[in-house]
Amino acid sequence: MMKRLLALALLLMLLCPLALGEGERVIDPKKPMIALTFDDGPTENTQAIIDVLDKYGAKATFFVVGNRITNFEAALPAILKSGHEIGNHSWNHPRLPDLTMNQINRNIQRCNERVSEATGGYTPSFLRPPYGATNKTMYFEAKDYKLITVIWSLDTLDWDVRNADKIYKTVMENVRDGDIVLFHDTVPQNIEVLERILPELAAKGYQFVTVGEMFSFAKEAPKYMAKYSNLYPEKRNMKK
Numbered sequence: 327m328m329k330r331l332l333a334l335a336l337l338l339m340l341l342c343p344l345a346l347g348e349g350e351r352v353i354d355p356k357k358p359m360i361a362l363t364f365d366d367g368p369t370e371n372t373q374a375i376i377d378v379l380d381k382y383g384a385k386a387t388f389f390v391v392g393n394r395i396t397n398f399e400a401a402l403p404a405i406l407k408s409g410h411e412i413g414n415h416s417w418n419h420p421r422l423p424d425l426t427m428n429q430i431n432r433n434i435q436r437c438n439e440r441v442s443e444a445t446g447g448y449t450p451s452f453l454r455p456p457y458g459a460t461n462k463t464m465y466f467e468a469k470d471y472k473l474i475t476v477i478w479s480l481d482t483l484d485w486d487v488r489n490a491d492k493i494y495k496t497v498m499e500n501v502r503d504g505d506i507v508l509f510h511d512t513v514p515q516n517i518e519v520l521e522r523i524l525p526e527l528a529a530k531g532y533q534f535v536t537v538g539e540m541f542s543f544a545k546e547a548p549k550y551m552a553k554y555s556n557l558y559p560e561k562r563n564m565k566k
């Protein structure tokens with residue numbers, strides 16, 4: 327009996343990666359989901375972050391800064407190859423509301439162009455304005471590129487604390503269904519944090535989805551002239 331069970335388990339282990347190939351991800355909306363997001367990359371940590379996410383079958387969104395792509399260009403196709411998503415985090419990380427209309431437009435455009443160049447034609451669907459700073463002009467210019475503005479509902483403050491235990495605690499004590507969680511590629515401690523939170527949250531039923539996947543479950547399609555911080559705004563107000 328044990329032998330047969332063991333053989334069956336082995337067979338399933340062999341078959342599962344094939345059965346759940348790319349494009350066949352099943353997300354259960356009845357189970358909790360969160361969107362992990364990584365800002366300010368690509369950096370020397372991006373590949374290691376991708377590797378941990380892949381180890382646990384988690385998908386995430388990387389909001390990249392256009393003028394930082396050159397140094398870690400290979401990270402961009404690697405993000406897509408593993409089924410993650412790339413978002414626009416501007417060309418050079420300014421406070422967009424401080425710029426003129428034309429400057430905002432160009433800043434967003436240059437990031438999109440650079441992403442496209444590095445990936446062979448990928449176009450982001452989401453904009454994360456640096457510092458979460460928005461205004462009406464910014465929304466208008468983002469709309470030009472069909473970008474939905476997304477901020478976050480759970481800030482790990484990783485860039486500030488730079489301590490794996492503290493980041494881990496912030497996530498585990500505050501995380502809720504539908505959260506968009508803010509991390510940064512610039513913080514190497516996040517690799518250890520992911521090693522800890524991914525299996526623990528998965529054991530609680532959490533699914534790790536891209537921002538695009540998350541919004542496919544939104545009650546209504548996201549609009550251009552607004553910002554979104556989580557899937558269930560009625561359940562949770564923005565926490566910063």
Ligand SMILES: [Zn+2]
Pocket residue numbers: 365366415419456457
């Ligand atoms: Zn940033």
